[in-house]
Amino acid sequence: MSTDDPVELGVQLLARLEHAELSLPELIDRIETVSTHPETTRAILEEAERRGHISRDGETVKPVSGQFLSFESEVVTRGGEFECRRCGASISTGYFMKLEAGEHGPFGSSCIRKVTGRE
Template structure:
């Protein structure tokens, strides 16, 4: 994937990613881990969290987030695309030969390895990729 070109595109992609998490509640650190697949800018991360809260996507309380998504989550059959090639996982940096990309209305995010795609979408509580 090409990086989203603008700050606004990154914001929209990250807010949409938060709206599509598998679990309704997660630690702020886990949310930031997901946001960092879009940006590592601390100011943009704060802007993303603020925008998600203002839009009713999340509620923040202490160091936890509650996702108010109304039952939407990433559908692996229609929203996750696998591509073969030489990739570097966007989350953990591992070299991978199968890249998983998440298709969202705001754009495409990836590539991710098989473990990291589950982490980014909230389907898995842990695990960095160790695959090639």
């Protein structure tokens, strides 16, 4: 399944986070790699919570799915001229997440670890 639906892409991203918990601003940092539109951000949060991918307690968010991305098969790298979706840096190697809703990226080497929870 491949879609251009940012809400579905964002929900799938949140379902695959490796963090034990994040603050709400840290979670929004991850969502903003998909969309910076406030209504879309809210829709992603609400849908991820409704589906049971995250639980919220005030400003603390805990991913609950335990279905982490496999860096061997679900994160691909490509060489080229890219701009990191998280920090905006120019990168020559882009890391892309392969989610059911579509590919999400590119990210630089440190941002892919931060977004997924490996760092």
